Amino acid sequence: MKWAKKMERFDVIVIGGGPAGLMAAGRAAEAGRKVLLIEKNAGLGEKLLLAGKRRCNLTNALQDQDVFLSRYGARGGEFLRHVFSAFGPRETIAFFNRSGVRTVIERGSRVFPEKSETQDDELGGSQRVLECLLLYCKKGGVRFLRKTSVKALKLTGRGGPECRVDRIITNAEELSAERYIVATGGKSYPKTGSTGDGYRFACQAGHRIVKPTPALVPVRTKETWIKLANRFNLRNVKLSAAVNGELVDERFGEMEFTNFGLSGAIVMELSSFVTDWMERGETTFIIDMKPALSQEKLVARIERDFEKFSDREFGRALVDLAPSAVIPMILELSDVPPEKPVQYVSPEEKEDLAFLLKNITLTLNGLWSFDHAIVTKGGVELTEVDPKTMRSNLCENLYFAGEVLDINGPTGGFNLQNCWSTGAVSGSAV
Numbered sequence: 001m002k003w004a005k006k007m008e009r010f011d012v013i014v015i016g017g018g019p020a021g022l023m024a025a026g027r028a029a030e031a032g033r034k035v036l037l038i039e040k041n042a043g044l045g046e047k048l049l050l051a052g053k054r055r056c057n058l059t060n061a062l063q064d065q066d067v068f069l070s071r072y073g074a075r076g077g078e079f080l081r082h083v084f085s086a087f088g089p090r091e092t093i094a095f096f097n098r099s100g101v102r103t104v105i106e107r108g109s110r111v112f113p114e115k116s117e118t119q120d121d122e123l124g125g126s127q128r129v130l131e132c133l134l135l136y137c138k139k140g141g142v143r144f145l146r147k148t149s150v151k152a153l154k155l156t157g158r159g160g161p162e163c164r165v166d167r168i169i170t171n172a173e174e175l176s177a178e179r180y181i182v183a184t185g186g187k188s189y190p191k192t193g194s195t196g197d198g199y200r201f202a203c204q205a206g207h208r209i210v211k212p213t214p215a216l217v218p219v220r221t222k223e224t225w226i227k228l229a230n231r232f233n234l235r236n237v238k239l240s241a242a243v244n245g246e247l248v249d250e251r252f253g254e255m256e257f258t259n260f261g262l263s264g265a266i267v268m269e270l271s272s273f274v275t276d277w278m279e280r281g282e283t284t285f286i287i288d289m290k291p292a293l294s295q296e297k298l299v300a301r302i303e304r305d306f307e308k309f310s311d312r313e314f315g316r317a318l319v320d321l322a323p324s325a326v327i328p329m330i331l332e333l334s335d336v337p338p339e340k341p342v343q344y345v346s347p348e349e350k351e352d353l354a355f356l357l358k359n360i361t362l363t364l365n366g367l368w369s370f371d372h373a374i375v376t377k378g379g380v381e382l383t384e385v386d387p388k389t390m391r392s393n394l395c396e397n398l399y400f401a402g403e404v405l406d407i408n409g410p411t412g413g414f415n416l417q418n419c420w421s422t423g424a425v426s427g428s429a430v
């Protein structure tokens with residue numbers, strides 16, 4: 001039986017059953033190819049099931065394509081420009097709608113599956129997106145080989161123009177096909193199966209790998225007083241990043257204090273740049289808790305508050321100025337003793353308090369690990385892949401799709417869009 005399997009030849013083998021691999025496999029099968037998808041886990045799409053807190057933010061409805069592409073950075077955006085011309089966000093939404101997954105647009109133009117009124121929606125939109133992809137694959141006759149890990153590629157003519165993948169070696173057997181699509185994801189959330197194996201396969205074929213680093217990940221800070229903020233989630237704050245004291249970026253929105261640093265949407269977004277910034281010098285994050293008020297207006301506001309609470313001491317007069325969970329941290333950072341009656345707080349001390357509320361400064365000392373990263377920055381070097389087909393420029397029957405490539409975007413559906421697009425284009429090309 002094992003021998004019979006060994007002899008069976010496929011048109012296409014897809015390595016990895018995440019969103020990119022499933023889209024690629026379904027697409028190739030739709031075009032009449034005999035497709036085998038190999039997945040190391042027992043279940044398919046494990047990471048996809050976690051996406052968007054199980055609601056699956058599957059793409060973004062930003063209309064301006066240049067702005068959309070700019071979210072992937074200059075190189076990623078330019079590469080995807082070609083890919084999107086064949087299968088972009090509009091085609092993605094049409095694909096899911098056609099397959100019965102109706103979509104809604106939410107804050108920040110994020111696109112989610114509409115909540116199901118008929119089905120039990122406890123498992124969320126991610127489950128429906130996965131089911132839709134599985135149905136798409138099954139309709140085309142894709143064969144699935146689960147609990148099977150690809151260990152290596154067997155190549156012929158490596159390093160020359162005739163380089164080809166001859167076979168792949170799995171933990172159980174050797175398998176062969178006309179063409180191979182590597183859709184093994186990055187290195188983030190390794191418990192979902194993405195352990196960076198695809199980089200090894202790409203290296204075997206002579207590809208360069210842009211160093212993978214965690215992205216969309218919480219940051220660690222030197223300051224330990226951060227613990228005093230009790231893992232609190234702050235809304236409507238401004239977060240500025242500075243390298244050697246020079247402002248390099250800023251974001252408005254939500255962030256969270258953690259026991260070791262900062263997390264939350266705007267922190268995760270800036271995290272993609274932190275490794276580069278830290279290589280350049282001391283990197284600090286500056287939190288402005290009152291971005292809508294100038295320093296002067298905030299001082300006036302503090303004066304009004306202190307008049308209102310004129311019979312209280314400083315520590316208990318901050319209740320309207322900051323969330324109670326954050327006050328212990330403010331008191332730690334302020335030079336004013338908490339027990340000082342507010343009527344004795346000097347104008348300079350009020351100025352200092354206003355400055356502090358607008359400039360809580362933290363020094364970064366790294367990122368959390370891949371275990372906590374939503375995506376991986378880095379991957380297969382884009383100049384060695386043809387964006388019109390996703391085919392390797394170094395190995396004629398090898399293709400790449402999804403996060404294994406050196407493409408990453410911010411939160412908002414951009415990372416899954418990369419998977420749908422590169423998956424669909426590679427699936428059509430094979």
Ligand SMILES: Cc1cc2nc3c(=O)[nH]c(=O)nc-3n(C[C@H](O)[C@H](O)[C@H](O)COP(=O)(O)OP(=O)(O)OC[C@H]3O[C@@H](n4cnc5c(N)ncnc54)[C@H](O)[C@@H]3O)c2cc1C
Binds near residue numbers: 019195375
């Ligand atoms: C918690 C969380 C939430 C997220 N939410 C969103 C969101 O809402 N919107 C968004 O756009 N993005 C989101 N992302 C990012 C998005 O999920 C990923 O970018 C996407 O899953 C990458 O898809 P992929 O197919 O390239 O790889 P993966 O999803 O990583 O799939 C790769 C598959 O390949 C398999 N594999 C790996 N190596 C081998 C091997 N050697 N042999 C066989 N199989 C192998 C793995 O087991 C895995 O199943 C989220 C990520 C996380 C972690």
